[in-house]
Amino acid sequence: MYRTHTCGELRLNDIGQEVTLSGWIQAIRNLGGMTFITLRDRYGLTQLVFDENTSNDLKQKVAMLGREYVIKVKGKVVERSSKNPKMPTGEIEIISSELSILNKSEIPPFTIEDDTDGGDELRMKYRYLDLRRNPVRRNLELRHKMSQEIRKFLDHAKFIEIETPYLVNSTPEGARDFLVPSRMNPGEFYALPQSPQTLKQLLMVSGFDRYFQIVKCFRDEDLRADRQPEFTQIDCEMSFVDQEDVLNMFEGLAKQLFYEIKGLNFKEDFPRINYNDAMTYYGSDKPDLRFDMRFTEITEIAKGKDFKVFDSVEYIGGMNAKNCAEYSRKQLDELTEFVQRPQVGAKGLVYVKYNIDGTFKSSVDKFYNQEDLKTWADLMHAEPGDLILILAGERNHTLNALNVLRLEMGDRLGLRDKDKFAPCWVVDFPLLEWDEEDKRFFAKHHPFTSPKIEDIALFESDPGKMRANAYDFVINGVEIGGGSIRIFNTELQHKMFEALGISKEEAQLKFGFLLNAFKFGAPPHGGIAFGLDRWCSVFGGSESIRDFIAFPKNNSGRDVMLDTPGKIDKKQLDELMLKIKE
Numbered sequence: 001m002y003r004t005h006t007c008g009e010l011r012l013n014d015i016g017q018e019v020t021l022s023g024w025i026q027a028i029r030n031l032g033g034m035t036f037i038t039l040r041d042r043y044g045l046t047q048l049v050f051d052e053n054t055s056n057d058l059k060q061k062v063a064m065l066g067r068e069y070v071i072k073v074k075g076k077v078v079e080r081s082s083k084n085p086k087m088p089t090g091e092i093e094i095i096s097s098e099l100s101i102l103n104k105s106e107i108p109p110f111t112i113e114d115d116t117d118g119g120d121e122l123r124m125k126y127r128y129l130d131l132r133r134n135p136v137r138r139n140l141e142l143r144h145k146m147s148q149e150i151r152k153f154l155d156h157a158k159f160i161e162i163e164t165p166y167l168v169n170s171t172p173e174g175a176r177d178f179l180v181p182s183r184m185n186p187g188e189f190y191a192l193p194q195s196p197q198t199l200k201q202l203l204m205v206s207g208f209d210r211y212f213q214i215v216k217c218f219r220d221e222d223l224r225a226d227r228q229p230e231f232t233q234i235d236c237e238m239s240f241v242d243q244e245d246v247l248n249m250f251e252g253l254a255k256q257l258f259y260e261i262k263g264l265n266f267k268e269d270f271p272r273i274n275y276n277d278a279m280t281y282y283g284s285d286k287p288d289l290r291f292d293m294r295f296t297e298i299t300e301i302a303k304g305k306d307f308k309v310f311d312s313v314e315y316i317g318g319m320n321a322k323n324c325a326e327y328s329r330k331q332l333d334e335l336t337e338f339v340q341r342p343q344v345g346a347k348g349l350v351y352v353k354y355n356i357d358g359t360f361k362s363s364v365d366k367f368y369n370q371e372d373l374k375t376w377a378d379l380m381h382a383e384p385g386d387l388i389l390i391l392a393g394e395r396n397h398t399l400n401a402l403n404v405l406r407l408e409m410g411d412r413l414g415l416r417d418k419d420k421f422a423p424c425w426v427v428d429f430p431l432l433e434w435d436e437e438d439k440r441f442f443a444k445h446h447p448f449t450s451p452k453i454e455d456i457a458l459f460e461s462d463p464g465k466m467r468a469n470a471y472d473f474v475i476n477g478v479e480i481g482g483g484s485i486r487i488f489n490t491e492l493q494h495k496m497f498e499a500l501g502i503s504k505e506e507a508q509l510k511f512g513f514l515l516n517a518f519k520f521g522a523p524p525h526g527g528i529a530f531g532l533d534r535w536c537s538v539f540g541g542s543e544s545i546r547d548f549i550a551f552p553k554n555n556s557g558r559d560v561m562l563d564t565p566g567k568i569d570k571k572q573l574d575e576l577m578l579k580i581k582e
């Protein structure tokens, strides 16, 4: 028998028991004839004590041990004289009488402890060792628990889990595809699914009126902290539903996850904010609602006072940073530099300090008198002690910059506490998005998204104004999921393709299978997909989804442990009828 208990299990009331433990050696300390070993397994750490005077055999074996050796130990649980309150097992230790070395280990390339000396690249190269560390292991445990709770909830709500294929053709999310050459069909390629979108819609035609799948999706996009080339969706679809039904169902799922995973009981409905308001007040379709600081536009009242910068712009607006009137020159300069960074792209920053004594001090005092500034302050609900920050320029660009500034201020003021959660729905997305470069509309969500019935007439007159039955689920400024009610009427689908500049022939070529299926009685349907990796990272309080993926890829899309992607040999290329361009 390898173990009677795990390394995280024994407590004071186990004192006196003979136990067997197996695990990895995290640390060895030798103190005058006594060797102390911290033994680790998935469940925790336990201190072992070896008294070298007990037996020669034991003494010899202990001398051979090194970090990360796998050992089995038999011994007696005793109360520790110097207890370690930081360890759950810190009140006991094992006086060890038998030791078997199950396997040796080379010296690990970094210390496998909570705080490691290993850099990112090194830990990724030896990810299997990194995964032995508590924080990383805990993240995967959280992910496991999320998946279990999701399955429980959806199963209970009569969703059925159905797998869909990975070797498919292009799906409609609009990112670049990963392609797989087909040996049996030379010169032809599969595309890996960017999502099972079309397949889940087909399942609705098949009559499975509640489907879900926890599924890998593949998108060949530029990577960043919250993006991996392969990621996991909780993909869901329902028939005979309208937007309200979908939102209610999945608000239920979200509340259950908040409760089971974070111990939070959200009794109220999640706030809903329409897309236009989200953009107007937060400059983002994924507002972080942990704090307010919404924007107020002052374009009209700020113009006409001889301040050239303001007079020539499309938009002037700002936010009220509460209790920041004491900001120093240096802090304001820092903020100005911050907004001028290319990623933020503002020309400059105008500030107005609302002093405690009721007077105003601003960077534009030359142009605006105390009364003008008071008007701005009132509009922004500012009070003495507050600081108003203002940006100006082209509308969308400035709203975007204000969004970045707002999040920065949120960070500086400690308003983005990772243990606080502010979920919301963003609804009423536009159906189409104009692309200046291609001079055509693209689907904001995807081409199967239904417009709002009352907006359908705008197809002819003003397609850009059409709103979609599309929604996103956002927590703390992170887009956790998105979905829509789908078009299930062939005529409307053709109108949509037309608006997107997709000809009948092209539509038939790309999505013929779906359009054909829709001829055989497609039910009204809609759905949503959540990013499991992102949801885990928000719940786990991390910015990076990589921390919640066992074997993630780096920003160049490489797995440095597997050393992939890699070249393939000529034989394989020939089989696939492929030639690499020089």
Ligand code: ASP
Residues within 6 Å of the ligand: 173, 194, 195, 196, 197, 236, 482, 483, 484, 527, 528, 529
């Ligand atoms: N397939 C969509 C996506 O991946 C989600 C949905 O509409 O259900 O964004």
